[in-house]
Structures are given as structure tokens and as C-alpha cells.
Amino acid sequence: MIMRVGIVGAGSIAFGTAALVEQQGHEVTLWSPSGERTRALASGQALVAEGAIKGTFHPAVATSAKDLVAGAEALVIALPAYGHKTVLDAIAPHITPGQIVIFSSHASFGALYLSRLLAARGVTVPIVAWGTTAVSGRQLSPTSVNVNTIRKQVDLATVPASESAKGLSICQSLFGDRFLDRGSLMAIALSNLNPQNHMGIALGNMTRMERGESWSQGQNVTPNVGRLLEDLDRERIAIASKLGLEVRNIFQHFHLSFHVPMSSISQMNQEMHEAGNGGSGPTTADSRYVTEDVPFGLVMTAKIGRLAGHPAELHEAGIRIFSAMYGRDFTAENDLLTALDLDAMSLDELKELCRNGFAAAA
Numbered sequence: 001m002i003m004r005v006g007i008v009g010a011g012s013i014a015f016g017t018a019a020l021v022e023q024q025g026h027e028v029t030l031w032s033p034s035g036e037r038t039r040a041l042a043s044g045q046a047l048v049a050e051g052a053i054k055g056t057f058h059p060a061v062a063t064s065a066k067d068l069v070a071g072a073e074a075l076v077i078a079l080p081a082y083g084h085k086t087v088l089d090a091i092a093p094h095i096t097p098g099q100i101v102i103f104s105s106h107a108s109f110g111a112l113y114l115s116r117l118l119a120a121r122g123v124t125v126p127i128v129a130w131g132t133t134a135v136s137g138r139q140l141s142p143t144s145v146n147v148n149t150i151r152k153q154v155d156l157a158t159v160p161a162s163e164s165a166k167g168l169s170i171c172q173s174l175f176g177d178r179f180l181d182r183g184s185l186m187a188i189a190l191s192n193l194n195p196q197n198h199m200g201i202a203l204g205n206m207t208r209m210e211r212g213e214s215w216s217q218g219q220n221v222t223p224n225v226g227r228l229l230e231d232l233d234r235e236r237i238a239i240a241s242k243l244g245l246e247v248r249n250i251f252q253h254f255h256l257s258f259h260v261p262m263s264s265i266s267q268m269n270q271e272m273h274e275a276g277n278g279g280s281g282p283t284t285a286d287s288r289y290v291t292e293d294v295p296f297g298l299v300m301t302a303k304i305g306r307l308a309g310h311p312a313e314l315h316e317a318g319i320r321i322f323s324a325m326y327g328r329d330f331t332a333e334n335d336l337l338t339a340l341d342l343d344a345m346s347l348d349e350l351k352e353l354c355r356n357g358f359a360a361a362a
Contacts, residue, residue, distance in 0.1 A: 002025060002026055003026045003027070003073045003074055003170075003174060004027045004029070004071055004072050004074075005026050005028050005072060005074045005075075006029050006031065006068040006069065006071065006074070007021075007028060007029070007031070007059075007075075007076045007078050008031055008068070008076065008077050008078060008087050009077070009079030009083075010031075010037035010041075010079075011037065011078075012137045012138050012139040013079075013104065013133050013135065013136075014030060014076075014079060015139060015145035016053065016135035016137045017076060017133070017134060017135060018030060018047060018059045019053045019055065019057050019135075019145065020053060020150065020175060020176075021174055021175065022057045022059065023055065024175065024176060026174060028057075028059040028060070029059060029062050029068060029071055029072065030059050030060070030062070031061070031062040031063075031067075031068040033086065033087060035063070038061045041059065041061050041142070042061040042063075045143045046058055046143065047059055047144070047145070048143060048145075049146075050140075050144070050146050051146045051147040051148055052147040052148065052149050052150045053135070053147040053150065065087070065091045065094060066094050068091070069094035069095055069099070070094065072099065073098075073099060074099065074101075074102060074170060075091065075095070075099065075100070075101045075102065076101075076102045076103075076104050077101065077102065077103045077104060078133070080288055080292045081107035081108060081292050081295075081296035081297075082292055082295070082333070084108075084110045084296075084336060085113065085335045085339065088110065088113060088114050089117070092114060092121075095118060095123060095125060096123065096125075097123060097124065097125060098125075099125050100126045100127075100166070100167065101114060101125060101128070102128045102130065102170075102171065103127070103128065103129045104130050104134065105129075105130045105132045105192055105194075106129035106130055106185075106188050106189070106192065107296040107297060107336070108296045108300045108334055108336040108337050109185075109189060109337065109340055109342070110129075110336055111128075111129045111185055111357075112340060112353050112354070113336050114127055115127060115357035116340070116358045118358075119358035119359060119360045122360045124160070124360045126158050126159075126163035126166050126167045126170075127159045128156055128158050128167040128171060129185055129188045129189075130154050130155070130156050131154065131155035131182070131192055132151065132154055132191070132192060132193070132194065132253075132257070133151070133154075134150065134175050134178065135148075135149065135151070136148045136151070136257070137149075138280070148277065148279060149257060149258055149259070151256060151257045152178060152256045152259070153179070153180055153256045154178055154180070155187070155188060155191045155248060156171060156179050156180070156181055156188065157181065157184050157185045157188045157354075159354070159355075159356070160355070160356045161183070161355045161356065164183065167181075168181050182245075184245060184354060185354035186243060186245060186304075186350070186351060186354040187240065187245040187246065187247050190240045190243075190245065190247050190301065190304065191247045192297060193233070193236075193248075193250055193253045194293055194297065195293035195294070195296075195297020196229065196232040196235075196236060196250075196315065197229055197232075198289035199293065199298060199315075199322075200221075200228040200229040201220070201221060201229075201289065202282070202289045202290055202322075203321070204222070204224070204225040204228070205220055205225075205281055206285065206325070208220075208281060209282045209284060209287060209289075210284075210285045212283045213283065214280065214283065215280070215281045216273050216278050216279070216281065217269075217281040218270065218272040218277070218278020218279060219270065219273040219278055221266050221269035225266065226267075226269065227266075228314075229250060229265050230250060230264075230265050232315065232318075233249055235305070235312045235314055236301060236312070239301070239304060239305045239312060242310045243304075250265060251265070254268045254269070254272075255268070258272050258277055259277075260272055260275070285326075290322055294318070294323075294330040295331065295333040295334040296334055296336070298315045298319050298330075299330065299331050299334050299337065300334070300337065302315045302319060303342055303343075307345075307346075308347060319331060
């Protein structure tokens with residue numbers, strides 16, 4: 001069955017996701033809040049994909065959040081987490097029962113924020129949270145994208161949990177059989193490895209970023225950087241274990257995402273580099289590796305760690321170090337956690353919300 005899919009975003013992940021969905025035989029519409037990033041596509045130019053997905057695609061372009069939602073059976077949030085609250089505020093008034101929302105990928109309990117917005121209107125829909133994106137890549141131009149990889153496995157969970165079967169089925173129909181249902185939004189909250197990995201990579205290569213150098217990311221996950229990533233991962237896994245949750249570890253992540261045999265994290269990255277799949281590191285300090293992943297990734301993991309009584313000391317240190325380096329309070333920049341007032345919740349209250357979301361108003 002052909003589905004109409006609305007994608008919020010117009011960067012590399014949104015473009016790669018659009019190509020993947022069209023390749024699966026479905027119809028795609030993109031919406032960029034500013035309209036700038038979709039201007040060329042709106043003029044009739046095609047989207048060209050290369051790399052793991054090759055071809056020419058023809059997504060439509062919506063001019064407003066209302067138009068995007070009205071024409072879609074499924075909505076995919078595919079833009080940086082620092083834009084999530086703004087776009088969720090824009091689309092929530094127009095979502096109706098029968099639709100589904102997918103976060104690619106989930107961060108800082110955005111699914112709960114959307115659940116609360118919809119509950120205030122008396123609306124409940126399946127909200128699917130992914131632990132990572134289905135594709136990775138780099139935007140080459142306003143109409144082209146290089147898809148670096150299509151991930152073999154993506155972890156997900158659906159809120160409310162009673163809609164889990166539907167959430168999984170629709171994701172499989174749209175994106176292929178590559179999903180593992182972890183059964184808990186809390187597990188997905190601890191499943192996004194990008195923040196911890198990007199922390200180590202950025203700390204180890206900050207001067208390259210500031211100087212705008214061109215450098216291989218895989219090659220520069222050297223043994224010392226690799227050991228830091230492994231220790232950060234052990235903190236995250238320990239928090240999940242304390243909560244009785246099963247999440248993938250960093251070794252499984254690189255193996256499933258980039259198709260290299262398991263070894264040390266440094267060695268796996270060296271093999272990715274040798275295979276031409278190591279990716280390019282950021283060429284600016286104004287990178288999502290920091291500006292998104294610190295406030296919306298590290299800060300969230302640290303908060304869950306404190307709630308669970310298992311503080312993530314390396315994550316906490318990373319937040320403080322980056323805040324000092326950038327002269328910014330990255331903890332204060334997370335508008336989703338601020339809106340949810342997570343600090344006022346008990347761990348049991350948060351677990352209940354992760355299972356069932358907010359109750360729709362009568």
C-alpha cells in the first residue's frame with residue numbers, strides 16, 4: 001500500500017530519508033520551516049542521491065506545517081533536536097487521529113512533549129521514537145545528498161506502548177525490515193550513541209574543527225579517542241542496566257551501522273576509513289556534534305543517570321568542558337527538557353509517561 005509521508009526537515013537526514021521512502025514506493029513531501037532549504041526543490045528540480053542510495057527522486061514541497069500534516073498519513077521529524085520544539089509546536093495543532101509521527105531520531109523526550117501537546121487537544125496517535133536515523137550522509141547541494149550508509153538495524157519504541165505493533169508495522173512498510181522494538185521509550189532515550197561518540201571525537205579534534213581543516217573522522221578515532229568512547233559507552237550501559245533496560249552497545253552500533261567486524265572502537269573506525277566509509281569530520285566549531293549533541297544528548301543522559309541514582313560522571317564532565325570552551329550554558333539550551341520540567345518528576349512518573357504518554361483530555 002502506497003503511503004503519503006510528510007518529512008519535517010531539509011538537511012542530509014531528511015533528504016536521505018526522502019530518497020529511502022521513495023525507493024520503497026511511497027510518496028514524500030518535505031517541509032522546511034524557513035522554506036530556504038527547499039526552494040530549489042519547490043522550483044521543480046529533482047533530488048539526486050548517490051552513495052548507498054542512487055537515483056533521482058521527486059518529493060513534493062509543503063509551504064506550511066498545516067499543509068504538510070493535512071496531506072500525510074505518516075509524519076517524520078528529521079531535523080536537529082534544537083529545532084524539535086519549534087516544529088512540534090507548529091504541527092501539533094493539525095495532527096488528527098489516524099496519523100502517525102516518527103522521530104528520526106529521538107532526543108530529549110521529544111515524543112513526550114508531542115504527546116502532551118496532543119493530549120491537551122484530546123488527540124492520541126502512535127508516536128514512534130528511533131534510537132538513531134535509518135540513513136547517514138552529507139548534503140552536497142540544495143538538491144543532492146550523499147547517503148553514506150543505510151543502517152542494518154534501528155531500535156525503536158512507540159508511545160503509547162499499546163500502539164507498539166502498529167508503530168513497528170508502519171516503520172517496516174515505509175523503511176524496510178530493519179527495526180528492533182525495544183519496548184520502552186526510556187530505552188530509546190538511552191539508545192542514541194551519537195552524543196557520546198561525538199563528544200569524544202570533538203574533544204579530540206577541536207582544533208581541526210576550529211581551523212576549518214578537512215579531516216577523516218574514522219582515521220582520527222585514534223586509540224586514545226577510542227578508549228574515551230568506550231568508557232562513555234560503559235557509563236550509558238550502566239545506567240540502562242540499573243533501570244533494567246537492554247540497549248545496544250557501541251561495538252554493536254558500529255558493526256550494524258557501518259558493516260565492520262567487531263574489534264576495539266579505534267580499530268573499527270580505522271577499518272571504516274580504509275574502506276572509504278569513515279566519513280568527514282566537522283569543519284567548523286559551530287557543529288551539531290556540540291551544539292545539538294551536548295544540550296540534547298549528553299544533558300539528557302546525565303539527567304537520567306541522576307534520576308536512576310547512577311551519575312554519568314564523564315558525560316557530566318563533557319557538558320561542563322564544552323560549556324567552558326564555548327562560553328555557553330549548554331544545559332540551559334535544552335528547551336524540551338525545560339518545557340517538560342523533568343527535574344520535578346520522579347523516576348516512576350517518568351517511566352509511566354514513557355509507557356503510556358500523557359492522557360488525552362476528556
